[in-house]
Amino acid sequence: MNKAEEDYVKMIYEMAVLTGEPYVKTADLAEQFGYSVQSVNEMIKKLHQKELVDFRPYKGVCLTEGGRREALRMIRAHRLWEVFLSERLGLAWEALHEEAEMLEHATSEAVLERLYDYLGRPAVCNHGNPIPDAEGNIARPASRPLYETHAGDCFRILRVQDYKPLLAYLSQRNIKLHDVLTVHDKDHFGGILTVEHLGLKHAFAKHIAQMVYGEVLSSTRLKK
Amino acid sequence: MNKAEEDYVKMIYEMAVLTGEPYVKTADLAEQFGYSVQSVNEMIKKLHQKELVDFRPYKGVCLTEGGRREALRMIRAHRLWEVFLSERLGLAWEALHEEAEMLEHATSEAVLERLYDYLGRPAVCNHGNPIPDAEGNIARPASRPLYETHAGDCFRILRVQDYKPLLAYLSQRNIKLHDVLTVHDKDHFGGILTVEHLGLKHAFAKHIAQMVYGEVLSSTRLKK
């Protein structure tokens, strides 16, 4: 597999996880990559020939077992490099992804395994995304969005979408992974969630609060 | 610069260092890369347009100041990754080069600088090749070949050619950088150099002893 193919199987895997649907639409892939639908179709044909994907016309593509294995290898490399870049080199949160996006294609199996041990076999990357082990086992990512909390909830951030503007937005406010937020108010109509963090209040728009995931630790609200 | 261009300027730099001649012949580049002369000519034309090289027909190519800077950046990345892979991940001597050959193209300026500090600003890679600093200053490599020693000399290995079969050959004999060899005998006609290392004797053919560089520590031989 070359860089292009690697990025395709990774993207297919990630979009399937995001939507919960194993089949990913050609048009959605094109949209995500910023490529034309025709280009995506051509690549799908090639991936199919290599038995990395199953293509059902008018339904989408789905990774084969081999494709899934390759996708997990790329995700593993990507996330391990993110840990390295953050923990060891001290790169900023929002810089990790694009560096890892290059390094992931330049990493042999041997380097990957040693890097994994060197970093202490981390379970998640710095955005809270789970890191597959060498056998391709991967934990479920934290899936409860901050937006689904209620006034009074205490919420620990366990995962954030690896989306640069979001990361810049959060780090500008000194909010990091594992931080705890107290939900003050949720304005359903306006879609604004007001939280407290280290004594400061922040108002998050719905689309922001939907990209932050974690767990509710405790709640002062009355259970219905 | 893309991967191909990066490998070209690096190669031009390295061949110029090796030969001592600033101008590198098209045919020699083709030979080293295993490409056709025509392909090399095409790339030279492009590098010239980008003002990375000066091309003198029938003489060869020479890096411009900009080309030299880019070459040193690649060499810096390559050798720093070799240090990382060796010192931190414990990769075998002979595996370093090909891994670094990929990683060097996936490394931003920011990562490079942090990696440099993280590794303690090393002066040389694991083959003894000097690592340029961020400003492009680079030390002269050790240049005295083991083959130019005489019976009785004590010789410390400071640099070896980054050539896989040589590295495998040496590490199989437990010979590493900074080890000291005692020259027992030099057979000029046969070209065999006999040395002692950790109590064991080794016979090195001329072409081997010419790829190992270092310093003579002391000598029992009579000065003429």
Place this chain on the structure above:
DNA sequence: CCTGTAATTAAGGTATGCCTTAAAACTAGA
């Protein structure tokens, strides 16, 4: 069941970096 929309396929194009074969230009040795 039929038709509009969405998805797929077809056809032809671009840039990159490699290739081969062949002509032209130059250099250097005799």
Place this chain on the structure above:
DNA sequence: TCTAGTTTTAAGGCATACCTTAATTACAGG
């Protein structure tokens, strides 16, 4: 000085991964 051999340039090709435009095919709602 002339010519043989080296070097460069020209011409045309191939694979990859992207593109646009234009059929064609299939699904799904009315």
